[in-house]
Amino acid sequence: MAELHGESPLAARAETLAGSSVPGAVQLSEVAFTAQITLRVDPKSPAAERIGTAVGTMLPNQPGQVARTEQLQILWMGPDEWLLVGPEGSAGRIQATLAEALGEDHGSVVDVSGNRTIVEVTGPRSRELLAKGCALDLHRRSFTSDQCAQTLLARAGVVVLCRDADEPSFWILVRASFARYLADWLADAAAEYRDRTRQAASVRTLANGSDR
Structure with a gap:
């Protein structure tokens, strides 16, 4: 008898989310099952x-x-x-x-449980990232810890849960059928932070080289 194996809706996007995370800016991952x-x-x-x-x-x-x-x-x-x-x-x-x-x-x-999966978005730029595709006012004074809302993110119906307003941490509950689409959108929206980090690193390298 074949062994049963469960796969999360975003198993195929795990590397995409990890690769789109930018230390010091935003971290993306799935909270599965x-x-x-x-x-x-x-x-x-x-x-x-x-x-x-x-x-x-x-x-x-x-x-x-x-x-x-x-x-x-x-x-x-x-x-x-x-x-x-x-x-x-x-x-x-x-x-x-x-x-x-x-x-x-x-x-x-x-x-x-099988209806939705969760994408975790954390980091100092997480509000800015979500605001690119969400009409909610995500400022910490308006959307604080232990608060949730049903809304649209990149035109996908989601539930946004603020887990921590001080050190920004959000859960995005999204239907399994929209999960990959949303993961791809988040990865694309986070690209600018990766580019900024690379540019900053290049500037530091040039500056260090000029000092020699």
Whole structure:
């Protein structure tokens, strides 16, 4: 019997992302195989309170708000919808925890782990890079840590999550069918930082040579 082998949506773009990263400017990589569970429930119901107790934090109740536990990030996706993101291999456990807390109350728990992958964008130039294809105001005063938004990036529907506003770090959740397109766009958009680094290195080399 053949051994089953899973491949992430961006496995074929791993070298592209790594090669487009520029130390001191921007770093690009895939965060593959995360558990992603969609929860729908009335936020004012007893079930929502039970779910909050079960996962270790109350469900975010403000647009774009993100709650964290040691292993989970809970993204507000709508008035009665959340996306829970956890580490690889945890989808079954998260789903079971939510379903048990939901009980017989009205709501739904759906494993959507295969629907999206995540591109991580970090570094001092990460906001500038994303702003090339995104209409969101990504300034740290407007889009801060533990905040998310559904938007378009390079015309692809994504969820942008700010993980750290002080040392810029973003997760871009993108549908698997658009992942390679978005990776190629990010690599192209990051090219100017690579060119700047090369130009700066050339200038330093010339300057050092003139000093001899």
